[in-house]
Every structure is written in structure tokens, then in C-alpha cells.
Amino acid sequence: MNAAATTVRLADYRRPAFLIPEVVLDIDLQSEDEARVAATLSVQRNPDGASSSSLVLDLDEVSVESVAIDGKLLPPERWQADGRYLTVQDVPASFRLDTVSRIHPRQNTKLMGIYTSSTGFFSLCEAEGFRRITPFLDRPDVMARYTVTLHADRERYPVLLANGNCVAQGEEGGARHWARWVDPFPKPSYLFAVVAARLDRSQDSFRTRSGRNVLLQFFVEPGKLDQGVFALESLKHAMKWDEDTYGLEVDLDEYNIVAVGDFNAGAMENKGLNIFNTKLVLARSDISTDWDFNFIDRTVAHEYFHNWTGNRVTCRDWFQLALKEGLTVFREQQYAGDRYSRAVARIQAVRNLRTGQFPEDAGPMAHPVRPSAYQQVSNFYTSTVYQKGAELVRMMHTLVGPAKFRQAMDLYFREHDGQAVTTDALVAAVEEASGEDLSQFRLWYEQSGTARLSVRDQYDETSQTYVLTVTQSCPPTPGQPTKKPMHMPLTVGLLTPDGRELPLRLEGEKTGRGGSAVLSLRQETEVFRFIDVPVPPVPSLGRNFSAPVIIGYPYDDQALQLLLGYDSDAFNRWEAGQRLAMDLLLRGVADRRAGRPVQFPDYLAEAFGRVLADAQKDPAFAAEALTLPAEIIIAERLEEIDPQAVHEVRFAMRRFLAERLHGAFRSAYDLFATPGPYSPDAESSGRRALRNLCLAFLMDLGEAETRSLCVAQLAGATNMTDAMAALAALASCDCPERRPALDGFYAKWKDEPLVVDKWLSTEALSRLPGTVARVRELSRHPAFTLKNPNKVYALVGSFGVNQVNFHAADGSGYALMVELALALDPINPQVASRMVRNLERYKRYEPARRELMRAALQTIAAHPGLSRETGEVVGKALA
Template structure:
């Protein structure tokens, strides 16, 4: 087991740093085997900190220290202390220059933190605590310094040398090497440091800011990928203009650089002026990238660019405040994507992601507030709670303030805190100072874990023409938080008459009714009663419009009510939610009774939606997609793995059989007739077409198999090719096997496409999938050292294939535990993230519980377990009652 049990770090223990670093000069002599790093730090005592005894303790890991000096005086070994995680200097002056020289070994750095080798290039990842693997430093976000970085390397091997800021020097050296220096004029924490060295090519463009400044835009990739950067560049320019117009934020350096690397633990990193990206979020061409890839690139490019202000110019005081930058920036990228695409479809996609990942997290042993109170390993808290729920907290504040005041509040935030490391309280305080509102109760969202449930009851009094709602909040206990307090939240509501028209709303005691449409109500108490007056007929409530708060509403809709919302509601989220509730009801009946009939009116509602010419096709594809197996399991007290899988497959088959002509018509009407373009309309048509083909293939329709073969053979884009491949693998028998072989032959030299090939097989519903996945571990194209490849095979099987992963014999659990134990010494971040697939083991039947627990215990018994994996495994086995749903 972990020999030295890690100790938690608590938010309450935060203290300002005793020392600050004003300026940093770094000099790298780069080589994959042995890189020399010389650092010169201007250090001074922090006047805002409690004065200590003059001891300076710098973070440092896996560094070979060669020399340390203070103000030019080289220290003897007796004058400092080196430990595995630190360098300690006693009785240092109040102000001094500290010089160190260390050696590091990038080619041995499989954790991909600090400076490491990715293919033929050298690159860095310093968030959250990777800079300490580069040199000794006060590696914490509230120590902000200006950097000058000099890179020296063999020019033939590393002709491109990049770092943060603006290039200030470049010259040739006599020994075939070259030197490039970069200076960043803005103070930044060490986690935003970056360097890149490699044989790279770039596409270049320019952007003129609102104030007339000319900014050079560059995207660096390996030369053979140069033709796949246009979409990323256009996405960047759109994001820059949007941020000026929507938030008044202008870029501040002379150059903005993006670099794509193949080995990366995350999606991308917002290092100041030099963003390092997982190449899957940069590279796109119609024949190699799907619609989802194109949209993902646009969103992630925007996200990292937006961080320039919400994360870089203003950063977080400590890692407990991570959502200060990530929640705010996710909100910003969601709004950008909604503005450049379909707002309704984007909102549904964001809610679906939240409900698939964050809601389950809130009911797991890893449940934590948006602003956590403690952690063992900060890498484990890059979670859906911090990012996606954090974005919902920003969205609620925008809703409560309204667009005009919210913009003024964010302007105040950017002005007041520019160049500072601050907290979520500082952000909320800007909302209060501009609006004059007291958001003290709202702050509980940041400090309290768990997903609130809203239990809503309605009563209509025809004689008095009143419609009343009784709304009760309930929040289940979470680890370390047995007792909860009521939350302040906005509830967006409309009332629809029997024809689907929106009614004007007036609460009892109000002098006048407003216009028909959405009304924002504020809930603050465990129980709230609302009475609408002058309601001429019994209405159907459209609740939580736009998903106005991250809660789970419970309202006893009749089927007729849901059908009315599905047909007439103007809110995209509400239409989608009505369809999902209807589907869930049918599936729940089929899970409980395999012989249950599918109601004819449900099929007719599906038919009506399918043939509706007025609905946005992308939204229609969302509306007509069955709830996932994981979502259905989350609605059950004990997950019925096999019943869910059987019922969902049966319903797909029945819908395909009964609606065959309509589905064929939809397929043909939405076939591509023009050159591929990732526009919202074209994306929607492809989504609807492939959804229809999926239902037809599930029904075993011979015409569908012919269409699927033809689509796979003649697809002019990767979206259609991968959709057809997935269906052939699941339903096409030998056609699936031959399609997999043909796909690999064609794309064997394209790593990102081969990731899709692995993922299709890992998520297949075929019997024997685990054996196939296990065999693929030995495939020449698979490597445990490549995070994208691990996610595409191991991660996809364990998180996106619940029926096969949760097979009754426990083989999936053993498979995952074996991979975690293999990965943990190589890349603890990826190992810990994979392990989270087991932490909700108490949700399952007794047999599966025992099998999962056995594997978690086996992982905990391993020697030298990383703190990342130890934290997840130990929390999974803590003796706490399973949170009620």
C-alpha cells in the first residue's frame, strides 16, 4: 500500500506566502536525456505575511541539484537542505537573488507533468503543480512573477523554440545550436509557464483588436498536419472578436500561439500567450474529424483564449478556488458556442453533460463543493463539479442580475482584480457591489456539495382562476456534510394553455401581469408557495426553462402534459426534457416487465416529432435520442444493468420497426448533397440522418443494412463514416468485421482517427467486447503511455459501455483494476481518473458490489501507490452511508 499515507490539505490552513518572487530568469539547455535549467529569482519578503524565522522552502520534485547561490555566493551543502519534494534555505535576507542550476530528464517523464517528451518535441504542462518538476520554486498560484526565458537547443533537432510572451532575442550559436529568448511583461503564477521545442510548422494569420492593435496568430503543428489547422484558426478569430463584443476583453500581447501535441493529459492549457493543446482539439479536416470534433475544437480554442482574462490576468489565490477561473471560463465558452451555433441545442448538450457526469459525482464518495475544503491531490479536483457546476453558478448569477448588470459586474471584476490572485468570494462581491443585492445565501452553492431536488406540487382553482405551486428543496447528505442549508436559486417558469400558448403571469399581490413568456422566480427557503392569479384555464407548467439552476425537479406531469410540452414549448431544453421523461417512463415499465407493450400514443408522439418540419434538426435529433443506459441507472435505487440494456435495445428495435417508412424518409431527406461544412444546419441534418439510420439498423431492416454499407463505403466525411462503422460493428455481423479492417487499412497512419477505431470497438454492445478490448491492448497501435489512446480504449469501455463493463462475472472490474495498477507508476493522473468508474459501487446489486470492492481493495494494497490513485480508492471505501438520491 502507499507507504507514507498522504495528508489532506485544508482550505482553512491557507496562509499568504512568506516570500514573493518578482522576476524570474530561466535558461534552458534543452536535451531529451539531460536538460539543464538555470534559474535566477528575485525574492523578497512578503509584507502581507506573518514574519517567520527567515526560512525559505521551495518546491521541487525529481530535480538533480548542481548548484545554489544567494546574491552570487555559492552555498555549501551544509547551508541548505534537499529533500525529495523541496529545497530549504535557512535565515535568508529580506531581499535577495537566488540562483540554482538543476538537471532534469524529459524522456523519462511519463507522468506528463513539468517538461516532458511528446514524440519528437519537448513540451511542458505545469498546471497544477508541474513547475516544481522543472526548477525549485514557490509553486503556488498566489506567487506571480514576470518571466524572461532563454531556450538553447540543437537547431537541426529543435528548430522552433517557444515560450510565454514576446520574442526578444534570437541568434545562432557556433556549435550548431541556437538561442531564443522570450519575455512576458505580465506577472503570472508558475502554473502558466510553458515552453515548446520541436521541428514544427505554423500557419499564421493576423487579428486587429478593437483598439487597432495588430496581433500575430500562429498555430504550430508537425509539418504533415499543417492542412488541418484552418478551423482552429477561424475559431480563434471568432473567439477574439466575440470576447471584445460580449465582455469587452481585448488581447494584450503582440503574438498569440497555439501548439498541438500528441501526448497530453488534458484537453488544453491556457499558458499565457502560448497555449498547449491536445492535438485532438486543434487538428480537423472533413475526412478525419467528426462534427463533434469540429464543435469541440471551436469550444476548446475559445475556452483557452478566454482564460487570458478569466484565469491569467486574474488568477486563483489557491487551488481551492479553481472554479474561479474554470467555472467562469466554461460559462464564457458555453455562451460563445451558443451565440455562434444553436442556443437551444447547446443548452441541451451542456445539461446532458452535467447530468451524465456532475450529478453522479454529487452522489458519489468523491462528492465535493465547487470550492472544495480539502484534497490529497489537486489533480483529482479537475472535475465536472468544479468546471460544469461552477459554470452553472456563474450562469445563475447572470440570471439573477440580468444581462446589463451582469456585464457591469464582470467589467468591475476585470478592472478591480487585474494582476491579482483572488477567490470566488471576490467574484461574487463584484456581483453584489454592482447590483446592490445581498448574495450571502447564494455563496452556499460554492461551499455545499450535493444536487438539490425540487419537489413541486400544483393545484388549480377554476373558481378563483388561481394556479398554485408548492416547491420544496431537498439536498441529500454528502461525505463530510450530513446537514445542509437551503439554497438561493432562480427558477424560470412559463405556463402554457391547452393550445400551447404562453400565458401572462401575475403573482398574488402584484398590481399588473407581465407579458406572456418566461418568469424568473427566486427560491430561498426549504419550502416556497407561489400563487398565480387570473389564470383562465388549467395550465401546463414549463418548469426550469433553460435549465435555470443545476437541480433535479420532480413534478407529476401527466402524459398529455408532456406531449403538449413536446409539441409546443418554445424552450428547447423543456421540449427535450419532456421527451426524455416520456421515454424514461416507457423504459422504466419495460425494465420492470420485459413483456410490457410500448404505448401506441408514445409511438405516435415519436412519429409526430420525427416528421415535424418546423423544428431545428439538431434539436430534433437530441429530442429523439433515447436516454443513455448510465442516465437510466442513475434514476434507480439499485442499478439494473441487464434490464436497462435489454429494455433500451428493445425500444430502439420497436421504434425502428413501427416507424420504418418515416425513418427512411428522414434519412433520405437529410442526406448530404453538398460539400461538407461544419455549419449548425448541416451538423443538425447529419445528426438526424444518422439517428434515423441507427433506429433502422436496430430493427434489422434489410434496406438499412444496404444504406449503412453504402454510407460507410462512400462517406465524404468522418461523421458519416464513423456513424456507419459503429452501426455495422453493432448490427452488421461480418460486415462489421470487414468494415473495421477496411477502416484501419485506410487510416492506420492517422493517430486521431485510429483513436476512433479503438473507441468504436470498446463501446460495442456485442457479446465478447471485453475479450476484444483486452486483445487490443497488444495491438501495435496501442500504448499505455499515450493518454488519448488509453481514453479511447480503456476509458471508453469502462465509462461508455455499462452493459459490458458491469458484466455479472466481474471481468470488466478486473480489467480496469489491472490497467490502473499498470498506469499508476507511469501516469497517476490518468490512472486515478479511470478508477472513478468504480467509486459508485454501492449503487449496484450485492454481487457486483462485492466484485467491485474486491478490485478497489486490490488497488489499495499495491506498493508505492500514487497519492492521486490512493485518494480516489480510499474515498471509495470510506464507511459512509450511500447518499440518498
């Protein structure tokens, strides 16, 4: 029988009946198979909570051996432990609760709580993993100060870590040792962490602006210490940036980062003890790409920024997850803009939103940034919470301006430090600091779906008045058939027909607004009148992607080319090129499905050629501007998705551009070689990005000369960025060089797990026929295991986003996903549910694939013993 689903609702939130201000843990890691956890909890009845004579604590796969109150063991009739709760009856108003429990780390394949990896014991507690360590009120609004003592074998596990500062350590009998850690700041249980392992260590220090020296330590698997240098430098950059930008200092005497290969998440912001998946923290030029370095820098910063936006101020309940994640992603994006190209960082953020969050908003799992209900909280670590949540913070930043937003953040920390609060606390702080009424803005947290703006304009030559009429709407989503108008910023500019920027002045205003204006939309339809406009302008709408919406305006091809060439807003220059290509791609898909020949106009090649000719000014931007819209983004614009048609038309456009711009691509490939030693800096990575994009376009033509060039690049690459670009191009080329290149790459790197993951992903993303069979073959390869989330994401996750082969017309891709997901579900249901989500939007596809996907979901739904995590996804998809 499948696991029963229980729906948790925001409306049912009640404050905890008890508070636990102090926690003392003694964790004896006796063996990989068993650990003894003794917990002492200082428990107080919550005067603001519901009255209860019994204390009910959460637990999961924990064996409770004894329970005592104020030092006195309780008889069995006073307490009861079932599979989910420890209930202690007739408790006083204030008392000390002692429990002794047993856990089994080696058998913990869910990787939640304390589990084993190759080098020792590690933990992950967000969202509900602490209950897998000891009975507790495992909810974020129960905040406690923790003292933790760890015991383990000295030789096998020489490193003992927990949250906070190490206050004592020593030796004990039997060749064992111990360490005691004290975290001086109250935190929720999801931020608890321990590590006991054999790890190599590097250390550094950071001097805060107030003059304190903080010890920084980085722990990695033996032999990989050189791969942690970059992350340690990134940590210091992040600490300095947070001081300079928000006035926030690191607050502990030591700050530790640990890398582990078996980890469900990318990283975890545990107070003072950040635990990272190795793929998001280990880096070296020969095994890591420019993307890896950039993402590692940002992820290290993200987890550190959580120290204040998530740890010192945390979320009251899991419905408020965006309070910490959306705000911290926004801060991470600000950091990336300051560290790299601001325009490119913004473009990449929006591309991620459109490929991940927009489809989510249009599917059966659509939910508001602050959900109203969930069955499994692990299913709500979504692009909506993270990426769209960040866009909500960015909109407030845009509406009130940087200075007032900073004042709001100061107020937020001052009023809520050490508290568990709701998203409304952040919005209220922005309101109070700025004087802006954001009551209507709160709808963004309550309503799901991607809003649409329909924009129409009119120019009056006689009065030199230009009128913009903006109408907003939002389509129905599950549980929300109708939506209210939302408050949002729309940043606009106006260009003359020859590309000059016009000064803006709204009717009724005494002074102008310069070249850009932030229009504040509140009503379903708003009208804005600009005066002193000498010529009919071309509007630049939604500059810097000022709101997470889809803007509809009847641009013609000439206007898009003008914006691509002259707009002062770099994001909108990129957007114009994307829209120019998108309009032609959609026409091509329609022609392909109607049996008409697919053709593209010369002006497309001319527009892209101008970008390429101007690429020396900013190669990184040029690489983004020359990248066509992804297949999933094209699919989102169709009423009925035909993935084969989308793939063929997009590939045809790539070949068209490669043919027309062959000489320019070849010249740029030679021109943008990066001289000197490898560096992941923005300028060097931008040159490599453009050069490798040129190679990819040329490889689409399949010419022998280009194939030789690609093979030579792979063989002679001095960095993983160039090697992977060549390998990916060969992986999708039906040529004799392909198989030797892929096999040789694996043979060279088979002992580097992170590089093997890249190889698995490259194989799974190939557009060639036979990829389904190859992924099935690789699922049995010695390099792959369902027990390691990184391997699953690399192979199965990559295959799930392969729009042409996952959606193979015969349904073989769906059948393979069902097979792998069902095998994974009893091992790691969190990861399995994420794989199943590749099937959830079946209703959007053409009839034949729609039925095949629905049958695949029904097969999963009927499987005996299906986890609650996977069951929720399948149930909502089939509803």
C-alpha cells in the same frame, strides 16, 4: 508500500511567507535525456505572510546542483534538497536566489513539467508541474513576471517558444540556437510554458478594436499544417466575440497555439502559448467529425477566454479552481450559443452535466464546487468544478440579468486585474453591480450534492388563482449529512391545455412578467401565487435549465406530450420528451426485474413521430429530441442499479420506435442528406446528426437492407461524421458485415493517430458480447500504448463507460480495468486515477456486481507502490 496521503485543507490556507515578483530562467535543452535549468528569482519577504527565516521551495524529480544568494554560492550546510522541497536557511528580507538544476525530460512519463514527445520538448505545469522544472513556490498566489531563454539544437528543434513576446533570438556554437521570451504580465507558475520542437507553422493576424495588429501562429507536427486551418479561424472568432461581448482585447503582440500528441489535458491556457492535445485542435473533414469541429471551436475559444478569466485574474489557491474554470466554461457556452443553435448547445451542456456531474455528486468523490479539502489536486479537475461551476455562474446571470451581469464582469476585471483571488471575489462583484444579496447563494460553492425541487400546484377556478409550492432539499454527501436551503432561480411558464402561453402575473405585482418568470427561491418551501389565470394550466418548470437541480412534478403523459409539442422554451420541449421516455424506461426496468414483459404505449411512438415529422424546422433539435436518455442517466434514477436490465430496456425502446417509425426514419434518412461539399456549419451538421440518428435506429432492427445501406454509407462517406456513424452502427450489430468493416477502417486509417483513436473507442463501446476480450486484445495491439493519454482515453476510458460490457455479470470487465489501471499507474498516475473512478460508485449497484467491484477496488488498494492520485480515489471509494 503505497505513497502516503497528505490532506490539504482550505481552512489551513496561509499567505506565502515570500513573494517572487521576477523570474529569469535559462533552460539549456542539452539532450532528450537531460536539461540544465538556471533560475534567478527575485525574492521578497511577504509582509502579509507568516514569518520565516528559511525559504522552502517545492520540487519534484529535480536534481539541484547549486544555490546562491545575491551572487554568492551557499555552502552545503545552508541548503538541503530532498524529494519534495529545497530549503534555504537564514535568508534576508529581500534577495536574489540563483539555482542550477538538472531534469530528465525523456524519463518524464507523467507528462508534467518538461517532457519529450515525438517532435521535441513540451511542457504542462497545471496544477503542480512547474516544481518539476525548477525549485519554486509552486502555488497560484505567487505571481511573477517571467523572462525565459531557451537553448537547443537548431536542426532538431528549430521552433523555440515560451510565454509572452519574443524579444531576441540568435545562433550559438555547436549548431545550436537560442530565443528569449518576455511575458509582461504577472502570472502564477502553473501558466508557465515552453516548447522546443520540429513543427510546421502557419500564421495569420488579428486587428483588435483599438487598432493593434496581433501575430497569430499555429504550430503542428510536420505534414499536418492543413489540419490547423479551422483552429486558427476559431481563434479569430473567439477574439472578436470576447471584444464584442465583454469588451476584452488580446493583450500581447503575438499569440501562439501548439498541438502535441502526448498531453494529459485537453488543452492548456498558458499565457500567450496555448498548448493543445492534437485531438482538440487538429481537424479536417475526412478525419474529423462534426462533433470534433464543434468541440475544437469551443475549446480554442475556452483557452483564449482564459486569458482574462484565469490568467489576468487567477485563483488564489486550488480550492478556487472553479473561479477560472466554471466562469470560463460559462463564457464558452455563451459563445457556443451565439455560434451555433442556442437550444442545442444548452441541451448538450445539460446532458453532459447529467451524465458526468450528477453521478459524481452522488458518489464517494462528491465535493462542493469549492472543495474544503483534497489529497491530490489533480483529482479535482472534475465535472463538478467545470460543469456545475459554470451552472453557478449561469444562475447569477439569470438572477441579475444580462446587463447587470456584464457590469459585474467589468467591475471584476477592473478591481482584480493582476491578482489571485477567490470565488467570493466574483460573487461580490455581481452583488455590487446588481444590488442583489447573494450571501445565501454562496452556499452553492460550499455544499455538494444535487439539489431536488418538489413542486406541487393548485388551481382555484373561482379566483382564477394558480399556486405553485416549491420545496427544496439536498441528499447527504460525504462529510455533509445535512444541507441548508440555497438561493436559486426557477424560471417558469404556464401553458393552456391547448398549448397557448399564458401571461404571468404574481400576486401583489402591478405589472405582469410576460410568458416567463424567474422565481427566486431562498427558503426550504416557497409559495408563489399567480393571478388572472383563466384555465388550469400546465406548468413549464426550470426553463432553459435555470438551476442544476432535479425537479419533481407529477406530470402525466398527456401534459408531457403537450409540453413536447408546444412549449415556447426549446430546452423544456426537449426535457418533456426526455421525461416521457424516462418514465416509460423506469417502468420497463421495474417490469424486467420483476419478470414481467416490457411493453411501450403507442403514444410514445406518436409523440416521437410528430418530432420527426416536424424536423425540417430544426433538424439539429430534432436529433436531440429523438435521442433517448443515456443508460447512465437512467441508472441514476434507480435505487439499485442493474446495468443489464437498463441496457436491455433502453434497447427494447429503441427497437419499438424503429419498428413503429420505420418508414418515417427511412424517409428522413433520404431527405436529410447534405448536398454539396462538406461544411461543419450548424445547419449542415444538424442535417447529418438527424440522418445518422435515423440510420442508427434502423440498424437496431438488423435487417439486411439496412445493413447494406450502412455498409454503403461507410464505403462512400465523403466525411468522417458519416463514416463514424456507419461504423458505430455496424460495431454493435451482430452481422457478417461487422468485422470486415472494422478491420477495413483500421487498415485505411492506421497512419492517422486521431482516427485510430476513434476506431479504438468504437470497438470498446460495442454492446455485443465478446467486447471485454476484444478490449484486452486491443490493449496489446501495436496501435495502443499506455504511455499516450489519448490512446488510454480512447480504449480504456471508452470501455469504462460501456454500461453493459464493463459491468459484465462475471466481473471480467472489472478485472480488465484493474489490470490496465495498475499497469498505467506507475507511468501516469493522473490518467490511472481517472480510469479507476469507473469503479468508485460500486455501492449503487445490485449485490453481485457490488461485491465484484468492491473486490476490484480492494485489489488496487493492496497493490504495492500505488500512487497518491489513485490511492485517494480508491481510499474514498472504499471508506
